[in-house]
Amino acid sequence: MAEYSAFSLLKNAFNGNKDWKPAWRKPDPKASYDVIIIGGGGHGLSTAYYLAKEHGITNVAVLEKGWLGSGNVGRNTTAVRSNYLLPANTRFYEHSMKLWENLSHDLNYNVMFSQRGCLNLAHTPAQLDDYARRGNAMRHLGVDAELMTTAEIARLVPTLDVSGNARFPIVGGLMQRRAGTARHDAVAWGYARGADRRGVDIIENCEVTGFLRDGDRITGVSTTRGEIRARKVAVAVAGSTGQVMQLAGIETMPIESYVLQAFVTESLKPFIDTVLTFGMGHFYMSQSDKGGLVYGGDLDGYNSYAQRGSLPIVDEVMSEMLALFPGLARVRMLRSWGGVCDMSMDGSPIITTGPLPGMYLNCGWCYGGFKATPASGWCFAWTIAKDEPHDLNAPFTLDRFYSGLLIDDKGQGATPRLH
Amino acid sequence: MLITCPYCGPRDVIEFTYQGDGNRQRPQPASQDLDAWNAYVYERLNPAGDHNEIWQHSGGCRAHLKVVRNTLTHEISSAAFARGDHKSGARHKAEGKS
Numbered sequence: 435m436a437e438y439s440a441f442s443l444l445k446n447a448f449n450g451n452k453d454w455k456p457a458w459r460k461p462d463p464k465a466s467y468d469v470i471i472i473g474g475g476g477h478g479l480s481t482a483y484y485l486a487k488e489h490g491i492t493n494v495a496v497l498e499k500g501w502l503g504s505g506n507v508g509r510n511t512t513a514v515r516s517n518y519l520l521p522a523n524t525r526f527y528e529h530s531m532k533l534w535e536n537l538s539h540d541l542n543y544n545v546m547f548s549q550r551g552c553l554n555l556a557h558t559p560a561q562l563d564d565y566a567r568r569g570n571a572m573r574h575l576g577v578d579a580e581l582m583t584t585a586e587i588a589r590l591v592p593t594l595d596v597s598g599n600a601r602f603p604i605v606g607g608l609m610q611r612r613a614g615t616a617r618h619d620a621v622a623w624g625y626a627r628g629a630d631r632r633g634v635d636i637i638e639n640c641e642v643t644g645f646l647r648d649g650d651r652i653t654g655v656s657t658t659r660g661e662i663r664a665r666k667v668a669v670a671v672a673g674s675t676g677q678v679m680q681l682a683g684i685e686t687m688p689i690e691s692y693v694l695q696a697f698v699t700e701s702l703k704p705f706i707d708t709v710l711t712f713g714m715g716h717f718y719m720s721q722s723d724k725g726g727l728v729y730g731g732d733l734d735g736y737n738s739y740a741q742r743g744s745l746p747i748v749d750e751v752m753s754e755m756l757a758l759f760p761g762l763a764r765v766r767m768l769r770s771w772g773g774v775c776d777m778s779m780d781g782s783p784i785i786t787t788g789p790l791p792g793m794y795l796n797c798g799w800c801y802g803g804f805k806a807t808p809a810s811g812w813c814f815a816w817t818i819a820k821d822e823p824h825d826l827n828a829p830f831t832l833d834r835f836y837s838g839l840l841i842d843d844k845g846q847g848a849t850p851r852l853h
Numbered sequence: 854m855l856i857t858c859p860y861c862g863p864r865d866v867i868e869f870t871y872q873g874d875g876n877r878q879r880p881q882p883a884s885q886d887l888d889a890w891n892a893y894v895y896e897r898l899n900p901a902g903d904h905n906e907i908w909q910h911s912g913g914c915r916a917h918l919k920v921v922r923n924t925l926t927h928e929i930s931s932a933a934f935a936r937g938d939h940k941s942g943a944r945h946k947a948e949g950k951s
Contacts, residue, residue, distance in 0.1 A: 676899035686896035690874070691924070736871045739901040739924045744854060746867045779895050835895040836887075848894050849873070 436542040437631075457623055458502075458630035463637050466663035467495045469818060470655060472642050472678060473671040474498025476507035476618075476804065477796055479625035479636070480811025481670060481818070483541075486632035488812070489819035494634045495664070497657060499641035503622035506672050509741075509773035510804040511696050511730050513709045513720060515552045515613035516577055519568045522829040522841050523782060524575045529826055530809030531577075531612060537808060543624030545616045546723065552613030552709040553582065553590070555758075557602040561713055565608035572610070582607045591706055593759055601757045602714040613709060615720050621807055645682045652682065652792035668794040668818050670810075673739065673774025675797040682790060687797075688779040688835045690850045692733040693772040694801045695743035697751065699765050701725030710758075717754035726768060729755060733775065733801065733851055743772040775801045780834075781853030782841035785813050785827040794818050795832065800853050857932050860914045868912035874898070875905040875919055875935070901925055907935055 436442075437455075446453055469485060471478045474496045485491045498504075514534055516527035538544050556562040562581070569579035587607050588596045596604050626636055637659070646654035646661060654663035671678050673691045702725050709720040719729035731751035734743050748770065756763055778784065778798030783806065785796050796814045799806060813827035823830075829841055835848075846852045854866040874897055880889040898904075901924055908918045919935040922928070 674901075676897070677901050686892070686898055688895040688897070690897050690899050691901075736922075737874070737899065737904055737906065737924050738927065740927060744866070744927075836891050851871070851873075 438542050457627040458636050461635045461637065463495060463497075463640065463657070463659055463662050464635065466654070467635070468493040468664065469666045469668060470494075470662060470664040471496045471668045471670060472655065473505075473669065473674075474502050474626075474636060474638065475505045475670065475672060476622055476625065476807040477672070477799075477810045477814065478668075478670040479507075479622060479629060480807050481668060481796070481814045482629040482634045482636075482811075483625045483632070484812045484815035485819060486629055486634055489815060491819055492633035494629070495662065496629070496634060496636045497640045497642060497655070497662075498636070498638045501638050502626055502636065503619055506773040506775070506803060507622045507807070508619055509696065509771055510618055510801075511718065511720070511728050512615040512618050512722075512804060513552060513613070513718065514547070514616055514805040515610055515709070516805070517552065517554070517568065517572060517579065517608065517610045517613065518843055519571050520841055520843050521571075521575060523843050524572060524577060526809055526813070526826050526830070527805065528575065528577050529812070530806050533808035533812060534616065534805075535612075537616075537621075537624070541624040541628045543620060543627060545620045545624055547614065547616040548723075549612050549614040550708050550720070551609055551611045552711070553587065554608045554711045555587070555604050555713045556606045556608070557604060557714045559605060562606045565606070569608050578610060578612050580609050580611070582609050590708060591710060593705055593761055594710075595758060595760055609708075615709060615722075617723075618804060621804075625807075625811070642678060642681065650791055652790050665792070666794060666818055667792060668796065668814065670796040670814065672776045672797065672799060672803060675776050675795075682793065684789060688832070689776050689798055690737055691739055691774050692736070692777050692851055693738040693740060693743050694730065694733050694775050695747055695751070695770055695772045696728065696730040697748075697770045698722070698726040698728050698768050699762075700768050702727065702765065712754050712758055715750070715754045715757075717751060717758070719755065727762070727765070733777070734772070735851055739774055741772050741774060743770065775799070775803075777801075777850030777853060779848045779850055780840040780842040781844055781846060781850075783810070783830050784832050785810065785817060785830045786823060786832050787817060787821060789832055798830075800850075854927050854929070856908060856910075856918070856920060856929060858910050858913060858916065858918065859932065859934055860916055861910060864910070864913060868910060869918075870909045870911040872907040872909055872917070875907045903930065908932075
């Protein structure tokens with residue numbers, strides 16, 4: 435029987451909640467493992483979970499330099515969608531969406547996945563044409579998409595300024611109904627528990643300080659808690675990718691690290707029941723189940739590893755919010771924070787074997803890594819277990835920048851801060 | 854964040870346009886060295902610490918500046934005209950990865 439169920443809830447309610455086990459153990463690292471995963475974020479934890487569940491590889495350690503969920507898995511704005519233009523991205527993110535749809539059941543852990551839809555607003559006829567093209571590309575690959583008129587949008591989001599007097603009048607939008615949000619902490623905790631129960635060691639406060647090598651081959655890592663050997667070492671460290679790869683002697687990567695800020699307001703009564711994006715700037719918003727509006731915008735526009743942002747972007751994001759929702763002018767912002775994003779050169783991720791023997795690499799998530807969490811782990815686990823990529827992540831190579839097989843969904847070119 | 858423009862003095866960051874990594878070395882236009890072009894377009898040092906970068910004072914004198922800025926603290930240790938000499942600061946190795 436599932437560990438968490440109505441019955442176990444009731445039973446524990448009667449005995450003072452004394453029988454709950456911790457969701458994951460706090461083991462000391464062993465001398466060696468079959469697989470080490472560097473990075474205890476969403477992607478590292480889901481990789482460990484699918485290695486154990488799909489491939490039966492349970493002698494696995496996840497090494498996290500801080501505490502579990504302290505990085506980007508707890509810093510994102512929780513949106514989940516698969517509304518991409520290019521086939522490689524659409525197929526990958528749709529696989530992720532299908533895993534999301536069954537995730538709470540699969541993990542026996544409520545990740546509060548809520549398919550409330552994601553609406554991209556169009557502000558010019560040309561932009562609406564572009565959305566029609568993207569919607570058609572999505573539907574061609576079996577993903578749901580529909581164009582919405584201004585009147586339909588006004589019914590769905592009555593608080594939105596749909597008047598012709600708005601700074602950027604709304605002419606329509608592209609809706610993906612199956613998109614939505616999930617509770618990001620629960621995703622980290624659910625995967626951690628699922629991996630732990632299958633025998634994976636999750637080792638927190640364990641920072642990797644170097645790689646053990648036999649010639650070119652990676653044979654383990656040295657950490658703040660001693661040396662740990664492994665047949666396979668997988669790297670899933672998002673914004674810290676460049677730093678970790680430099681420990682392995684790889685000086686440059688097709689990645690720049692930037693800070694992305696996010697914001698939450700005080701709790702409001704139900705205000706918006708979809709994920710909404712602005713088309714004339716970079717702004718996206720949803721409402722959490724607690725009632726706070728969760729929103730964000732552009733990156734701070736220069737390389738940064740500081741997990742905090744600067745004021746010009748705060749000002750810009752608030753201006754965009756008020757351009758859409760003049761009624762929010764008096765609402766108070768509760769918190770803001772920042773996360774370090776691994777911006778790749780074409781805006782698409784890297785999930786691959788290598789670049790050194792014994793090493794596996796998962797990075798380049800830009801600021802869209804949260805929605806990819808299930809498929810990223812699923813594909814990375816496949817790649818680690820079988821020493822070759824699955825069809826779904828075969829396009830996400832590291833050498834595509836050299837070979838020219840880029841996956842540039844936005845058509846932006848090699849300026850990572852603009853993806 | 855304030856950047857001290859050598860011509861205008863200390864100014865707010867919103868007056869400046871970030872032009873990215875200043876370590877990159879552009880090959881000669883006629884060069885057919887694919888490794889060098891690949892390194893210039895795609896490969897980055899991306900350090901956590903002092904970073905050589907190019908900024909333009911687009912809201913002021915419009916000069917291009919060579920700035921050394923710490924990516925962990927955002928502290929700026931130098932800002933000078935980039936004119937002519939920013940290549941001398943280049944330490945970007947062509948890795949020749951494939």
